[in-house]
Amino acid sequence: MLRGFVSADPSFRDRYTQLEISALEIEHGDEWLPVRGKLVLKVPHYPEFEYGDSLLVTGLLETPPVLDDFSYKEYLASRGVHSLMRRAQVTALGERRGSGLIRWMYGQKKVLRGVIESILPNPDAGLLSGILLGLGHTLPDYLAEAFRNAGLTHIIVISGFNISLVSQAAMLVARRSLHRWLALGVSLCAIALYAFFVGLSAPVLRAALMGCLFILGLLAGRRSHPLTSLAAASLVMTAWNPLTVWSVSFQLSFASTLALILIEPALARRAYAWMTGAGGTGWASSWIRGVRDVFLATLAAQMATLPIIWYHFSQVSVVSLLANALVLPAQPPIMILGGIAAALGRVWLPAGRLAGWLVWPLLRYTIVIVQGLGELPLASLRVPSIGAGVVWAFYGLLCVVFLPGRRGKLGSGGRSLKAQPPLIKFGIPALGLVALLTWVAVLSLPDGKLHVYFLDIGQGDAILMRTPDGHTILVDGGPDPLLLTSRLGQVLPFWQRRIDLVVATHADQDHLAGLIPVIERYDVTHVIESPFMGEGALSNHWHQVLASTGTNLILCHRGMQVTLGEDLTLHLLHPSANAVHIAETDDNRNSIVLMAVAGRCRVLLTADIDALAEQELLYLGQPLSATLLKVAHHGSRSSTSTAFLDVVNPQLAVISVGEDNSFGHPDKGVLDRLEAVECQVFRTDLHGTVEFITDGQTCWVKSARTWR
Template sequence: ASLLTGILLGVETGIPADLMDDFSATGTTHIIAISGFNITIIAGIFAGLAQRLFGRRWAVWVAIAGVAVYTVFVGASAAVLRAALMGILYLWGRHLGRATFAPASLAAAAIGMTVLNPYTLWDVGFQLSFTATIGLVLYTGPLERIFERALARFTSAERAQKIVGLVNEALIVTLAAQITTTPIILHYFRLLSLVTLVTNFLILPAQPGVMIWGGVATLLGLVVRPLGRVVGWVAWVFLTYTIEVVRLTARVPFALVPVRMDAGMVWGYYLLLGGLTWYLAQPRERRRRLWISLSSRLETKVLVGASVILLVLAFFAWRGLPDGRLHVVFLDVGQGDAIFIQTPSGRQVLVDGGPSETVLLSQLGRQMPFWDRT
């Protein structure tokens, strides 16, 4: 029941702590947070019911009203507002008979939210939601074509398209979102899930069943409780499957590994990703000319190589500079205590070291730059 409440309403307070840890370890906490997926389901339900009851003319207006009420009901966080605004813009465009341009809708939603509250830019939920949507918009289509071409080597093109259609939501969409959200996750949480693609592939197909049957059971339970309980058993099947898969994959060795990514690395990643995306978006002939132009000159090769080396050295030197904050880290050295302190000026202090020198050195190696072993 607590997980169903979390998926439907984004409320995490009743979910057991160990289950939340498993969701975090598998990179699947997004199914508990309200997102565009929830908004799509809500809009579809309201539009479908309104079209049957009032006709097609009123369906869009009822869907917009339903999305607005649902957004307020679940708390209207930054991620929910982004999803709701994009959903409303899509519905409005459909009402006007115009195709919506996803990047424009995303930009409009982001501008509207930051004008009302500039601090939204520093909200982690907004950053993850915004970058995930960018990933879906930019990379879902190209990834689909890559998968289709790869599968077409082993089967017919028609069958390859069908296979990609089956795994699109569970695998390709997840991968597209991971491309743009991983740096932010590593920056804030410093943990990388190695089983997230597999887990999402297994549980995402069950989530429409959770939302639809869970929502129907909740509404029926308000009117006829016994009938709501009967329908709730259908939702229970999907929920149980989700929980068992998450618990199983969370216990895979090295499912979650510590990885640090500071702000400079995040910006560098996005700059490289943006440049690569722009290059690959060019027509094939222009890409070929650009590549020949860059690779045919010896001076260019030397300059590029030297620039890369200097940038790498400058990056590591900059990363090693103190950030003006006090850092206190309690190291896991087994029995005993070990505390690593870095002062705002960059001085390092180790308090105690535990019983094992090998374990201590391993823990210190994770906290200090690779060239600093003083």
């Protein structure tokens, strides 16, 4: 048992939150002894903790492991953390410690992230938060994995471009009213403040130090020398914390920057020489200027970072060069337009949302490219491990190939590109963007059909309905708040911030946890919940959020009907409001059961009810016949009995289940029973998000693989 405080911004993951704790005292017998050091541990998402919260912690202290392909021990050591705690139990002590300035900084980052999530849907908001604020774990796991496979994780971390943009913006504003030297001082302060604000990770600190050295050189009347600046920045970082040299992020940042200084110019000279040897010089100079920043810079950085990635992760991206060439040109306007949208949204949210329309197509383009390439079967390959000797040999070869020779300019005789009129340079892209947004808006309008999306959110339930006239209903939210909001952002129109009805069937984490940020970020009109939600930490936090947002809460009861427009009616079949004979601790059995009726098509949503609840529905003679059945409890053996299926007689069934889950869902017996009634089964672990569409007469099912 020990006492300490949260010493870093909590890291919100898919099913847990990781806390970094600075220990102050540890229990030894009957006394408390002072200690120093940091540890990391996992806690549930709720209740939430913040930087500076004092905690009483119990659990098993361990040394971080060294895995086969990654040293978690060295990674944590570079952050000053040397222990981790398993099976942690945490109690808040109600005190605040740490730096007030750091607490304010984390608070402002949280506010800005909230602004970004208010003006943009996820996962676009998560991507912009990573690019602008340097926040980690803002993307759902499947998308973060696609970024890794595509070799594009570097665009969601703060880089030299961010620092350069901040410096230039500060300089532009300051020069209007200050002397040049004072303006340079303002720019220097802006770099330091931005680096401190986003967090002094290795790439940020390296870029900030190089930026500061550049400005100090201008103040001293000296020209900047990039190679010297990189060496000086690295010297300062490793002198302050020698363990920085073992940080993978530092190694990658150093190698890529060194490649841009040394290898990229050499590649450009060789490309120019090859082209001029093949004929003319003018077109060669123009071509080199056009592709240098994208293709050649990417190639140089890939060559320099390949040995590090191979050494640490035994994994190589095959599509990295293509992915970078397609995505990198969109990143500067994303930073500029995204920064403007966030700033406007901080002042006046409607203005931020309007500006967000301009950056959203670029963010969604980036995500589409990353998913398309990163999810290819051979996008990333596992390769045999290599030793440090091979890494150094590779860098020696790079030195031999690229460092000899003198630097020279690219053909000065080449014709220059003629400056384009502003109408051509900015007007045509602006018109194209307006046309794109118009078509996206038109295609997102209601089409007169009911759409029911069984969202792929892992081991849990989340069902979104869009009625023929545009109303939205969300039933449950799955276990991962970030993943749910990302799925919603991919299905709903990008401007939509309203959900008419949310239904919380019961208080299990795999149904309720994802709904909490929906209440916080969307304008939710009504919430229906089971009368048996319990008193746990998750349920209590849920009700606190409902109370703080003023959302209208309705307790369900058997026989309740909800009509949305003229085309959809929801019938609540279970539980009864006075079902005292059912143990309140069994929240699965008390789950809400819904029948959605649209014309001749009926969709039965059974949440996590078991065979006893099914028997009660049969005994009461509830109208259970349905076109589509959402199989109860992810296909658990305790549900979906033969008698229940005989009455429901579904043509289609959807099982919402996580891939390779530890529960063995869905049960083979359930699948056999569904096959016996000739029901076609879709599974989110195999088909991804499953979309059921009906006009009230005919039904279609759309999944990642099939139209039926």
